[in-house]
Amino acid sequence: MSAADFFNFFHLNLYIYLIYACLMDDTFTWERGPFEKCPRCLGQTFGLLGAGRDLITLRCTKCRYSYNEVLPKVDKACIYLDQFMFSTIFKIKAGGQAPPGHRDFYEELIPLLRRVVLLQQAILPHSDLHSNETIVFHDPRGLRDAYEDIGGDASLHNSDEIEMHQVLAFARAFRDGGEPLLTFTPDAILHGSRNGWLPDMRVSVNTDYSQFADGIRRSRDEGFAALKELVAAWTKEKPPFREILRRESQFGQHRRMALLSVIQRMVNIGTDGDSIGMINATLAPVWREFRMLYKFLGQGASEDVAMLRVSTFWDWPRLHEMPFNRIFAYLFAAFGRRVTMGQRKFTRGLMTDFRAIAAYAPYVDAMFVDRECALLLGEGELHRDLHYRARIYSYANKEEFLAYLRELEARATGEVRGYAGRIYGITSPP
Numbered sequence: 001m002s003a004a005d006f007f008n009f010f011h012l013n014l015y016i017y018l019i020y021a022c023l024m025d026d027t028f029t030w031e032r033g034p035f036e037k038c039p040r041c042l043g044q045t046f047g048l049l050g051a052g053r054d055l056i057t058l059r060c061t062k063c064r065y066s067y068n069e070v071l072p073k074v075d076k077a078c079i080y081l082d083q084f085m086f087s088t089i090f091k092i093k094a095g096g097q098a099p100p101g102h103r104d105f106y107e108e109l110i111p112l113l114r115r116v117v118l119l120q121q122a123i124l125p126h127s128d129l130h131s132n133e134t135i136v137f138h139d140p141r142g143l144r145d146a147y148e149d150i151g152g153d154a155s156l157h158n159s160d161e162i163e164m165h166q167v168l169a170f171a172r173a174f175r176d177g178g179e180p181l182l183t184f185t186p187d188a189i190l191h192g193s194r195n196g197w198l199p200d201m202r203v204s205v206n207t208d209y210s211q212f213a214d215g216i217r218r219s220r221d222e223g224f225a226a227l228k229e230l231v232a233a234w235t236k237e238k239p240p241f242r243e244i245l246r247r248e249s250q251f252g253q254h255r256r257m258a259l260l261s262v263i264q265r266m267v268n269i270g271t272d273g274d275s276i277g278m279i280n281a282t283l284a285p286v287w288r289e290f291r292m293l294y295k296f297l298g299q300g301a302s303e304d305v306a307m308l309r310v311s312t313f314w315d316w317p318r319l320h321e322m323p324f325n326r327i328f329a330y331l332f333a334a335f336g337r338r339v340t341m342g343q344r345k346f347t348r349g350l351m352t353d354f355r356a357i358a359a360y361a362p363y364v365d366a367m368f369v370d371r372e373c374a375l376l377l378g379e380g381e382l383h384r385d386l387h388y389r390a391r392i393y394s395y396a397n398k399e400e401f402l403a404y405l406r407e408l409e410a411r412a413t414g415e416v417r418g419y420a421g422r423i424y425g426i427t428s429p430p
């Protein structure tokens with residue numbers, strides 16, 4: 001069994017393997033090869049016990065002598081892969097075919113991504129927008145494992161949280177004067193640290209999300225139905241890009257309408273006593289945002305004044321600069337223009353893709369997204385007016401994405417390659 005197989009095997013079923021190994025095989029050791037000469041007992045029995053974050057631990061299988069080495073520092077790029085890419089990789093790994101026309105691409109991509117991740121040059125974090133899609137996928141558990149297997153175990157803040165964080169930064173500037181303070185680096189939106197070495201073996205927590213699938217499917221279908229209505233209206237009215245952008249940027253109006261509808265739901269629930277429904281209503285992002293702003297802007301004021309302050313803030317023209325709103329509104333308007341020009345087809349996940357780009361493009365280093373979305377971002381006004389950190393890739397420039405990953409791979413130093421080989425059993429050309 002090679003070290004890489006060993007690693008995969010561990011990852012798949014650590015506990016069963018360990019119990020089996022301990023019971024059935026008295027040659028089992030916690031340490032693994034390659035074994036070196038032990039500094040204390042001089043046996044060829046000094047192996048890897050474990051690694052992760054910034055340490056590797058080596059131990060002798062015989063005399064138990066052990067020591068830690070500090071792993072070299074790394075600086076990982078943060079790459080967001082769209083849901084469809086994760087699920088395609090998952091399907092290919094499970095024996096399926098690459099999508100037509102992309103076979104060569106995936107043939108190079110899959111091992112390349114793995115090398116880049118294990119050489120500690122990039123993380124491919126998971127997001128709540130993935131989870132929502134994962135849950136409705138036919139094999140949610142398998143796909144979730146695949147995220148962890150392909151991407152390491154990093155995850156991004158929820159898109160709602162990112163939006164809320166930006167709203168708060170703007171509310172502070174609104175209340176106290178000065179500029180909104182926001183930092184556009186991956187670390188600002190990552191859970192945990194970006195630059196720790198991946199553990200040498202990971203145990204997946206197999207949470208079963210299928211119980212939520214119906215609710216998410218339903219809310220996604222509702223969103224899809226609302227979008228279809230809007231598309232029908234655009235088809236008739238044919239509003240120009242600027243007009244759709246103007247409507248979509250009316251932050252205050254949208255927020256008040258959304259808030260009103262949540263309050264209406266609460267009132268209805270109040271009369272029939274549905275406590276789960278009530279909890280859901282209080283979890284609505286607009287309600288949480290309203291409560292936060294009410295406290296933050298209304299300190300010491302009467303109820304009426306506090307509410308008025310929230311409403312005035314929601315109409316603050318500077319909110320047009322808020323990255324999440326701005327990117328989302330532009331994408332939406334560009335999509336609207338396509339519709340007025342005759343495009344009738346769009347995917348069910350379109351709004352999720354827009355949310356992902358609006359939330360993450362300002363912070364991450366690169367994104368691989370749906371081709372249609374990438375093309376929208378390349379259109380005149382979007383190209384000119386939107387500024388964000390991420391390089392955008394899609395099937396439209398997939399060769400460039402491979403080149404970017406090769407460049408990341410080449411950044412790994414000899415020392416990092418040495419440790420990565422030892423810990424994860426990967427070999428990579430220097």
Ligand SMILES: [Zn+2]
Pocket residue numbers: 038039040041042043045060061062063064065
């Ligand atoms: Zn020893």
